[in-house]
Amino acid sequence: MPDYDIIIIGAGHNGLVTACYLAKAGLKTLVLERREIVGGSAVTEEIHPGFRCSTLAHSAAPFFAPIVKDLQLTRHGLETITPPVRVLALSSETPAISIYHDTARTIRELEPISTRDAKNYPEFERSFARIGKMLAPLLATTPPAIEHPSAGELWNLGKLGRSFRGLGKKDAYRLLRWGPMAVADLVAEWFESESLRAIVAARGIFGAFAGPWSAGTSAGLLWQAAMDGHAIGASSFVRGGMGALTGALANAAREAGVEIKTGSDVARIDINDEGAAKVLLITGEEISAHSIVSNADPRTTFLNLVDPVWLDPSFVLKVRNYRATGVSAKINLALSGLPSFTGVEDKNDADRLSGRIQIGPDIDYLERAFDAAKYGDYSPRPYLDITIPSLLDPDLAPAGAHVMSVYVQYAPYKLKDGDWNSRREEFADSVVDVINDYASNFQELIVARQVITPLDLEQIYGMSGGHIHHGEQSLDQSFTFRPLIGWAQYRTPIKGLYLCGAGTHPGGGVSGRPGANAAREIIKDFKTKKA
């Protein structure tokens, strides 16, 4: 008899979601996490005595509401914080713009900048909301088998076709036309102000090895709209940082009977003629299970953990061609006070800083930032997505002090000159200089900083190529193509081995959706004795 029904490799938020559902279905489940803490990219760590920060992801995708309900995450300690402002876009030349949840307030903000943009904004938002609503069911659906779709899959596709027709001619045409477009072209059709164009476009390129002029970047925007029904993403924080979300998931998992072992690095998945049989830890310990689920990314799973003799060479080749070269870094700062951003100095205006803060003032800036990465260097003027979570969650920092979380794009995994270990501090200095251009007292407020390079994302956090989404989320690596065509249903060519992480549909972001979808398929296999 195997030791467990299920072993899950990795306690990222998706691994934990899968674990909860499987345990609730009565399966004896063990989660093995290589780090000493659970959470993967959704963690809160102390970056300096008294200063705690969401070390990697700082805002949820948003997290899928039905999971919160099913797993009673509120009872397990989850408290979300939604600031009134979605994003504040800084500019060194024109006034800063805030986009609020409240459309009327946003229109008032846009009017002095462009009456045309203020007029177009509500219809732009409404169109994205309608299209997002139509696409949303896809996110909770297992992508259909391409060659032999089941009756249920054909039924779901039929339903999708009906809701597509229900969109009406205007939105249906927009959806078909927008998908393959460069996001820079899409925003230029709607808005004339560079700031607003850049705010929208940034969402299409977040985490992507692409710039706003790259084809297909509008698809990223549409996919995000399916997640939350908006063209411009909300700031969705968790009290206590993102680690409090995965802490609540771990509590729910333990209550459902899941065993979680941290500091347990899986070196290999052992396979025999029956399929995946056991895992071998780097300590030499072996643990067996009926089935094994990997929350590690597809490249790590198939190229590092599985002996290639068990895989068809053409499958291995496809995994090698799966694009997962990261372009993101993170800098977390302990600050002695609140920076004074140009155009937001008024203390009564502090709520404008409480959501996400964007540095990436125009489309050309964003594209030039990408240029550097294309040619193997970090950008001297990167796109930054900044949060100051201690504004709404003061326990994260000592009284009067703050933590600042800075997502930096573009910082390519592979540098043409030197390496990340030798260039880490010089890179961080250049990011600090950029922020200082928008907040002149910034540098003097820094008490400590933590710099996380793409190489750290791979070596410390286990993401192959340092890719924040476990692989590019381009059209060719989405839905029935994620991670690979023919293998988008969470199963793998090895019987009893499944994937449940961001490298599966519907991809990256702290949404919990890949984990929930994977659990549904695994439970189905157990019920029909296919697992």
Ligand SMILES: Cc1cc2nc3c(=O)[nH]c(=O)nc-3n(C[C@H](O)[C@H](O)[C@H](O)COP(=O)(O)OP(=O)(O)OC[C@H]3O[C@@H](n4cnc5c(N)ncnc54)[C@H](O)[C@@H]3O)c2cc1C
């Ligand atoms: C810098 C950064 C910023 C981001 N910002 C945002 C954001 O603001 N909003 C948002 O929604 N998303 C953001 N993301 C993306 C999001 O965090 C990820 O897409 C998502 O968290 C992935 O979750 P996961 O559970 O699939 O995988 P992960 O969180 O990567 O978890 C995988 C787990 O598997 C473990 N593991 C790997 N190999 C092994 C092994 N051999 N043995 C044992 N354990 C193993 C890892 O240690 C890890 O804990 C960001 C990501 C990064 C890196």
